[in-house]
Amino acid sequence: MGLSRISAVLVTFLTTQFSLGNGSADTVTYDWRLTPIMTAFDGVLLETLGVNDKPCDEAVIEVELGQEVEVRVTNELYDASCLHWHGMKQLGTQEMDGVSGFTQCFIEPNTTAVYRFKPDKAGTFWWHSHHKTQYAFGLRGPLIVHAPESDLRDCQKEIDEEYIIQLGDIYHTAPTFGPALWDTIVINNRGRFNCTAAALNNLTECSSNQPLSNFYFKEGRKYLLRLINMAAMAPFEFSVDDHEFQIIAADGEPVQPTELINAIFINAGQRYDIVVQAKNDTQGADSFWMRAKGLSGLPWMARSADTGLPGFNDEGLAIVRYNAASTSEPTTQKCEEIVTVNEFDFTPDTVAVLPTVPADRSIIQFNISAAGGVISLDGGEYYSLAIPDEPPLLTISNGSTTADLPITANARAIEYGKHVEVVLVNSMNEQHPFHLHSHAPWVVSSGQAAAEDIYSNNLPPLKLQGAMVRDVYTVPPCDTDDNNYCINLGYLILRFTADNPGVWMMHCHIDWHMDIGLSMIFVEGEKELQQKGPNAFSSSLLSQYGQVMHRSGLPATLAALLSVQVSVQLGHTNAAVVAYDWHLTPIQTAFDGVMLQTLGINDKSSHEAHIKIELGQEVEVHVTNELSEPTCLHWHGMKQLGTQEMDGMSGFTQCAIEPNRSATYRYTPDKAGTFWWHSHHGTQYAYGLRGPLTVHAPESETQSWDEEYTIQMADIYHTPPPPGSVLWDSIVVNNLGRYDCTAAAIHNLTDCESHQPLSSFDFQPGKKYLLRLINMAAMATFEFSIDGHEFQVIAADAEPVVPTDLINSIIVNVGQRYDVVVQAKEDTEGVGSFWMRVKGLTGYPWTARAADTGTVGFSDEGLAIIRYDSGSRSEPTSEKAKETKTIGEFDFTSATLEVLPATPDDRSTMRFNINTTIGTGIVSLEDGEFQTMIVPDQPPLLSIASGLTTADLPISANARAIEYGKHIEVVLMNDVIEQHPFHLHSHVAWVVGSGHASAEEVYNNKLPPLNLNGPILRDVYTVPACDIDEKGLCVNVGYVVLRFKADNPGVWMVHCHVDWHMAIGMGVIFVEGEAELREKGPDAFSSSLLSVCKHAPSNELGGSKLDGSTPSEPKP
The missing domain is CATH 2.60.40.420 (Cupredoxins -  blue copper proteins)
Structure with a gap:
């Protein structure tokens, strides 16, 4: 199929901008500069990424089968980059696959690299950045390999013209907390967004007359539409009003032409070649809508259309025109009855018969947790993919083995020449499109089954004759019960021949999921790569590993x-x-x-x-x-x-x-x-x-201690926590602790020091010491003690308290601090050192998981040493006190007594929970709907100061307005059977009540009397777990009642201080003093921190970066 069938616009662009070689040349060469551009795909002007200062939909690679492709890439972006050639089998050109950190080094800013490869088959493919989420922001385009005229099938010989249809989703800003959702759908980078909604989202440069893509048909002719889903997330239903079509290829693989259908589902990364017969008579209508409907909500994705921002658009439109002179838009309607064919129900053009038993079977189970995307290989522990220090293609060919790679490389060795079976297992209630680089496997089965049946290979018979070949395949969601919890797992079974030695990534093709680590690698043909050696690979892409700064791009x-x-x-x-x-x-x-x-x-x-x-x-x-x-x-x-x-x-x-x-x-x-x-x-x-x-x-204000130490208590995580509830690996004091190196080896943590030193604090007999205790943990609540010593608490969260009676332990929750005074012993004869203990509290009501659920080697106690003989190196033999003397978190006596008003000016309730189905924190304000906090498009501090109101913020900002100068009461309500430490920024609050009650009693303010005379001040407060019944279900909520003065206009977050919970959206914001912030205006705030926003209202802050320069590109 020659170049004559490409639209004139694309031909002109290719020949003038991209140096496309002669159609008969052995090598077709392109010279590309990756550049930031300003463009309006959907009418909203955005900073995005392009090639040679143009949108990438115009950067079409077009060659004939047998020609070699050469792309010289100069990176003029702010960030590193790389390009992947989706669907190309890099046989003998392994380093050209374009996965930074795995098959090549990054192409750093202002450097150049050359990709050179020869396609092995004709068809519709595409290229895209494989660095972070750059392709979501425009760095993606088509790659077409034309078959020679002599190789055309009958269904292809009848084609008169062809068009490339590029389907994409547009994100006006980078998604933040929680599941992503696009803003608009585009076809060939054109779509429409509602400019009224754009203004609500502070997108001030918007054209309401945005043109759409047009495709010109002539009556009676046949058209090939090369359909490519280049979306970062959206699966599409594609159709053309009042037209039917046949599928003749899927993912570059020929299939028997289907019966006539009127719609096709296409997931992220997939392609279809479809043949449309133009109408013979268009007297009734001379233009028709082409539709790309983005599918949202379960089972497609966690978020549904109604959770989108104002203006959310789930349908992209283009126009099929029979009258080229017409500019009127269609009035056609979508077909009421869908006729389609399922993803794996095509008949391949070449029927293969596969072996009954594979030589190797691998199980890849995946999920998304607070830690990001995580993968379990063959029933092992879950890990989120992290880029190793050097590209594994280089290290393996240089003599290392797959076992030498870090555990977080998620690497699995497969033997060259073997017939391999891979089972992808989905632990979520949403589908995931997966892709294995440099291979097009047979899809031999798909469905739902119990985990035991999957792992024991007790599944329905596989389709081993005439199986469909795909290079992107949808792994179905799990089966769910009435509460939307998984009961059976979704699975998909692939077969392929390991005929291409290399390091090949397998990943979810939702760009946001790949970016958070939902990926693994197959090391195929380890011995063959070692025989090749590193010199076999192009120095353009691999030899820089010792010279560049490696960026891990971790989740x-x-x-x-x-x-x-x-x-x-x-x-x-x-x-x-x-x-x-x-x-x-x-x-x-x-x-x-x-x-x-x-x-x-x-x-x-x-x-x-x-x-x-x-x-x-x-x-x-x-x-x-x-x-x-x-x-x-x-x-x-x-x-x-x-x-x-x-x-x-x-x-x-x-x-x-x-x-x-x-x-x-x-x-x-x-x-x-x-x-x-x-x-x-x-x-x-x-x-x-x-x-x-x-x-x-x-x-003049200090107490009479002699010396002081800062005691920093924390939890350590060797790898990203697996799905579900989190638990740490070890506890440290001032960043020193000990882990069992035998256990470390079991977890493939091979670099472990078994004689790790501990933190030591030198005491002298008779002296007084101030210990500044800080719980810096991401999760762990600690019980702090020192063997053989008692102490007094003199401050809590930096608020002075009346010195307590002598105690020997204190519970410190995440984020909390205590100042404790310890009187050193007068006589230490016979005992020169004592253990300082930091015990991590596990199990209910502290954490969902108990200590016995930790991985091998789990440590729930951190140790440090109090030494009276600084020259001694021996470790203590002391024991913990048998009887604990302590004080409750809210039982201190404040050094300054306050009498609070009986009735607050404003009362707010915040009820929180965790949605275990999708792994997000959720909060209900004033008994409203539960929402997961999502960071808005621009900082609310700026948008409120620029004139917006709290009501203008998206509902997922979880925003609540409070009036400046008022006395505020906040009730935190816990619907979970574990405690949660909460923190309100820029305020210390009086804690006036805590306990358990029914939700109705809380909402109706029917609680026991509050402590309004001399309550304790804290800036982190533990909200108790709910009361539970015999089945472990909540019956009464746990609550804490706070009071504070709204004396600081600003936007202040209230959130759970368990870092994993805050990261999944368990927070709200108080917009305090809305009117006062607007009086200040945005110019009152430091340009160092606020003026870098790309969409400042009315461009008031000039859209400058942190260094004051003009923005050049988005930072996904």
Whole structure:
């Protein structure tokens, strides 16, 4: 099939912009620059990604079978990139597959690489970026391989003309918390979005007269439509009003022409060649709607159309015209009765008979949890894919084995030449389109079954004769019960011949799912790759591994575990401003003896990045993000009065600090005490981005202790937590702990130090010590104690309390702090050291999982050492006190007694739960519908200050307005059988009530009397678990009643401080002082943190980046 059938527009573009070689040349060469562009696919002007300054739908690769493709790629983007050639079998060109970090090194900004490969078959294919979510933002286009005229089938010889139909979904901003949903559907990058809705979403540049794509038909002719689903998420139902068609190929594989149908389902990544017979008589209508209907809601995806933002559009339209001169739009209607054919029900043109028994059978079970996309190989533990330090194609060919790869590479070896069976198992109630690179497998079965039947291979007979060949295949959802819980798992069975040695990724083709780690790799032909050696592969793509900075591109839950450096600078203690220069960097460290990739400051563990100032001084932290994903820093316990944008909540009070960008935080603490800082982006703080913040009172106000230590307590996660409830691996004190190296080896954590040192604190007899206890855990509640010692609590969450009686233990929940004073022993003769213990509390009511459900080696106690002889290295032999003396969280006596009003000015109820079906936190405000918090398109602090109201924010922002100056009551209601520590930013609240009651009693304010005289102040408060019946079901909710003064206009988050729960959307925001924020206006806020927003209202902030430059591209 020659180039004569391509539309004139595409021919002109190809010859002038992309240097398409002569049709008879052996090599067809393209010279591409990856460039940021401004374009309006659906009428809304967006920053997106293109090729040679044009949208990528015009960047069509078109060759004849037998020709070689050469694409010279120069990366002029801000971020690294790579290109994948979907459907190409890279036989002998393994390094050209285009998966950064696996088959090649990244193409760094301002560098060039050359892809060169020869297609092995004719058909409809496509290309797209395989780096992060760049293809969701436009970096995708068609790849067409034409068959020679002599090879055309009869159904192809009848074709008069052809069109390429590119179906895509458009995202006006990058999706944040929770499941994604597109904004618009486009056909050949054209669609329409409602400009009134665009204005509501603060998208101010919108054209209401957006043209649509047109395809011109002539009466009686036959047209080939090359249909490609390039969406990042959306599955489509494709149709043309009042036209029927036949399918003649699926995913580049010829099939017997189907009966006439009028609609076809096409999932992400799939392609169909369809033949349409134009009408012979169009007197009744000369134009017809072409429709691409995006399918939403279960079983297609977690979110349904009614959860979209204002203006959400689930149908893309184009026009089939019989009169080229006409500009009127169709009035046709969609067919009422659908006639179609199912995805695997085609008859292949070549019928294969497969072996009854495969040589190898692999089971790949997948899910999505708070940790991201996770995969279990052959019944093993779940892991989210993380890019190794070097491309496995290089390391394997250089002599390593699959077993040498990190466990998070999700690697499975398969032997060259074998007939392989792969069973994809879906643990979710939504479908997933999967793709195996460089192979087109036979699909031999699909359905639902019990896990036991799948693993024991007790399934219905497979279709081993005449099975369909596909390179993208939909794995069906699980079967669900009446409560929408999975009972049987969805499965799909593939067969293929391992005839192509290489490292081939298998992944969900929903771009958002692949980006969060829903992927694995097959190492095919390990021995054959080792025989080739690394020199067999193109230096253009692989030889840079020692020179480039490797960016792991890890899922959102693992955040950005990657490189760079500089030193922590503490300003002079008597300066008015204490300045720090911090580079957020990936580091390799072994907190508990197990070497891990984690996050740090200036190439050091973050526990050393200790902010220390005196009350009255101002803090300035210059933050440079050298991670591979955005970030922000929150200063826990700081009241940002007049510095609202410094609170450190990306998407709410600031824009995220993008990779390789800087921002400056500057604020003045309002009180002395023990605080801390941590990342508030994804789950970065769970992986080390956290540290202490101490504000010292003037000496005249301090108590008479002799020395002080900061005690940082945390939980460690060796790998992303698996689906369902989370549990840590070990506990550390000041980032040191111990893990059993025998257990580490079982988990393939081979770099483990069995003699890991512990943190030590030197005491001298008779002295008094202040211990600043901080629970920096992502999940664990701790019981803190020191063998043989008692202590007094003198402050809770930096609020002074009347010194308690002597106690020997204290429970510290996530985010909480206590200042405790310990009197050192006068006489330590015979005992020179004592254990400091940090016990992680598991099981109900603390966590959903008990200690005995932890993985092998699970440790629920962190240890440190109190030494009276600093020269001794021996470890303690002390034992924990048999009788515990402690004090309840709300039983302290405040050092300053307050009498609160009997009736608040405003009362708010917040009821929360976890939707276990889709793994999200949900909150109901004022007995309304439950919503998962999703970050809005731009920070509400900016949009409210620019004139919007709380009611204008999307419902999924979980926003509640409170009036400035009022006395507010908030009731937190727990519908879960485990406790939750909650935190309200920029406020300390009085805790005036806590207990259990029916929901009706809470909503009707029929609770026991509140403690309004001298209640304790806290900034983290444990909401008790619900009461349960004999079946373990909630009967009464747990509740906590808070009071606070609305004295700080701003946008303040209230959320569960379990990092995994906050990451899945268990939060709300209070918009405090709406009118006062509007009076301030957006110019009142630091441009360092807010002006980088791409869609500032009326462009008031100029849309500049953190460095003040004009934006060049979105950062998905």
